[in-house]
Amino acid sequence: VISAATKQRVFSIPIPGRPSSIAITPDGARILVASSDGNTVSVIDPQSREVVQTLRESDGLGRDLRHIVVSPDGASAYVSSYVGDRVTRLERYKSGQYTVSGSVAVGRRPLGLAVAADGSHVLVSHYLPRGTVDNNETWVSVIAASPFALHHEAWWRAWWARTWVTVPGADSTVSVHMVWIESITTRRGISPCDSVAMMSSTDVSAASSTF
Numbered sequence: 550v551i552s553a554a555t556k557q558r559v560f561s562i563p564i565p566g567r568p569s570s571i572a573i574t575p576d577g578a579r580i581l582v583a584s585s586d587g588n589t590v591s592v593i594d595p596q597s598r599e600v601v602q603t604l605r606e607s608d609g610l611g612r613d614l615r616h617i618v619v620s621p622d623g624a625s626a627y628v629s630s631y632v633g634d635r636v637t638r639l640e641r642y643k644s645g646q647y648t649v650s651g652s653v654a655v656g657r658r659p660l661g662l663a664v665a666a667d668g669s670h671v672l673v674s675h676y677l678p679r680g681t682v683d684n685n686e687t688w689v690s691v692i693a694a695s696p697f698a699l700h701h702e703a704w705w706r707a708w709w710a711r712t713w714v715t716v717p718g719a720d721s722t723v724s725v726h727m728v729w730i731e732s733i734t735t736r737r738g739i740s741p742c743d744s745v746a747m748m749s750s751t752d753v754s755a756a757s758s759t760f
Contacts, residue, residue: 550595560598562593562598562599562600564582564584564591564600565584565587565589566584566585566586566587566588566589567584567585567586567587568582568583568584568585568591569583569584569585569614569615569616570582570583570614570615570616570617570628571583571617572617572618572619572626573619574619574623574641575619575621575622575623576623577595578594578595578596578645579592579593579594579595579641579645580592580593580595581593581617581619581626581639581647582617583614583615583616583617583628584614585613585614585615585631586613588605588606588610588611588612588613588614589603589604589605589606589610589614590603590604590610590614590617590626590628590639590647591603592604592645592646592647594645601645601646602646602647604639604647604649608648608649609637609649609652610628610630610637610649611628611629611630611632611633611634611635611637611652612630612631612632612633613630613631613632613633614628614629614630614631615629615630615631615659615660615661616628616629616660616661616662617629617662618662618663618664618671619664620664620668620694621664621666621667621668622668623641624640624641625638625639625640625641625650625668625694626638626639626641626647627639627662627664627671627692628662629659629660629661629662629673630652630659631658631659631660631676634654634655634656634657634658634659635652635653635654635655635659636652636653636655636659636662636671636673636690636692637649637651637652638650638651638652638653638697650697651697653692653697653698653699654699655673655675655690655692655699656675656679656688656690657675657677657679658675658676658677659673659674659675659676659690660673660674660675660676661673661674662674668694669693669694669695670691670692670693670694670700671691671692671694672689672690672691672692673689673690673691673692674689675687675688675689675690686704686705687704687705688702688703688704688705689702689703689704690702691703
């Protein structure tokens with residue numbers, strides 16, 4: 550942990566299994582660390598500077614965990630399983646403990662995650678395209694938070710594409726969140742970048758595609 554004021558290390562906690570992603574709850578009470586080799590999520594109490602809980606594959610997590618994000622209200626966390634091709638949801642109890650509350654199959658190699666500002670949807674980027682070498686597409690999975698299920702997919706085919714995808718909020722007539730997705734050409738075909746990012750509609754100057 551690095552102090553933002555002094556830019557000095559405050560403390561460190563050993564986390565086994567090649568830590569791959571970190572997320573902090575909005576209230577700052579918990580730090581969540583996903584480990585790709587260990588298939589674990591470590592829950593850290595920054596006050597005691599200790600790991601207070603470890604969730605494992607036997608608890609319902611997938612394999613090769615890559616990215617973890619926390620919902621805006623701090624009640625849920627989501628982690629991508631690169632090998633398991635799933636996104637798993639963790640629910641937080643008042644005690645600060647977490648439990649696995651479900652998972653959604655999203656297709657091959659899920660990687661980056663982003664949560665809508667209102668918490669209504671989770672977006673998932675995929676590292677590999679689907680299809681054949683000569684006929685393939687890249688896509689982003691859009692998961693509804695409630696009920697926790699795959700809502701739809703945004704997909705496209707292009708040699709070079711920068712695509713805006715609209716994701717409806719809780720009130721779809723008013724709240725619209727924009728997502729920036731960039732795809733690149735590879736020898737294997739069209740492959741997206743390894744992350745997705747949420748932006749407000751005021752940051753959008755033009756939309757090349759909407760879904």
